[in-house]
Amino acid sequence: MVWTLALALHFLQEDAASVPPANTASSSAIAEMIHNSGPVAFAVLVLLLLASIFSWTIMLSKWSGLGRADKQSKRFLRAFRKSSRLSEVATVAEQFRPSPLVSVFNEIHDEYQRQNGGRGLPRNPIALERAAATASSESLTLMESRMTWLATIAAIAPFIGLFGTVWGIIDAFHGLGTAGAATLRAVAPGISEALITTAAGLVVAVPAVIGYNQLTARLREQGARMDDFGRELLNAIENAAMVTPTQPPQPPTPTYAAEELPRRRAF
Template identity: 40%
Template sequence: MPPHVWVVGSLIAQEGRGDFFSTINAILVKMPGSEVALGFLVLASVVSWAIIIFKAIQLRAATVESRDFLEKFWAAKRLDAAFQESEAFQRSPVSMVFRAGYIELARLRKQAEDTMLGGGIENVERALRRTQISESTKLESLSSFLATVGSTAPFVGLFGTVWGIMRAFHDIGKHGSANLATVAPGIAEALIATAVGLLAAIPAVMAFNFFLSRVKVIESEMDSFSSDFLNIVKRHYFR
């Protein structure tokens, strides 16, 4: 191939690639990347705060009512009296565990015509465990969303930052200058995306860790109460 033909072909190819990348750049810059990122982060932050408030109320009620129920339970002389008291503590996981165990115990006693039970303690234990799992699931609900926001929001903010920098460089190329008036809007947009991403992530992570610790405490209380309840039942109702 003659040298001049090769040179002309190379120039045409380079020009074609330049037009292609210019077109892609123009399309990308016109797309609302930063706006979409900011909108997502604001929405995620609003939902996160709604969940944080809801979970704070839920766990607070669970903690307070469980404490009050345990006081009533240990002060009661009979299990049926404690069962009646437990109706006032519907938001207490410990109370729900007790109610499930007592209902199963009452069913077994009815079948045995209120005599000493020779077997069936496994049924009571299963009822307690089943309710513990159900209550733990309720306590842990929605917390995964906070963990997701905490792990993804910084990256979404970084995406908005990159998009804002792309726009800043595009504006520099379009105006042919790199003065403050040209660069500042894009950089400011980029920094806003980063800040909003962190503002969405930090409270979500802190709340998730706090709620996780509170759930573990309540689960420990349920385990401890289940053991105590089983011991009482074995001593008084099973031979």
């Protein structure tokens, strides 16, 4: 009895060692399905792969750029709030160039200089507000570049995968008609193409949708931050101009001619 149990355990161990791992089997099955795909399904998969690479490139570059902009904006705000003169901020503003707040500051500062040389109350505050709005719009438009491509990929990737799905179903029915019998061997290639293209479309679309929504929210935050900074800068200009003491005009010193000076009395 003991020898029988030992022999059975030995055979079970050999069978377990001969079975490949689940991950290896699944990965090899996916690779085999891709390899056995038809030209249309393969073209769909290549197109989805290129779209996925492009979308991830956009997301990573935008995420990195917005991170640098946030970091430089915080540093610029600290420097701006510590300084007491706009000229001092203007000299160091270029150090924080990745920040969109620098563009807003430069536009307002330049307009303020054109109006009255950077001293006193601005003659046209509405022009300063327009300069701030223009700078904010230009910076936001620059940061939103290529976002439409990300939205397009997120929208059309499932439909590209659906096209591969429909083509795979057509191929499956064609194989069924050619074989003349409803067998699994006749419909398996077409069904596998349909399923793998559907999965590929979802794999491309889902990260693109998530990335687009997250980046859009961060861009809205950048726009609101630029608007707030523009109002803060305008308030700082008006407050600095109002608290600047103005020297009253001094009366002219009277001058006398030599013959008009009073003569001293001789004793």
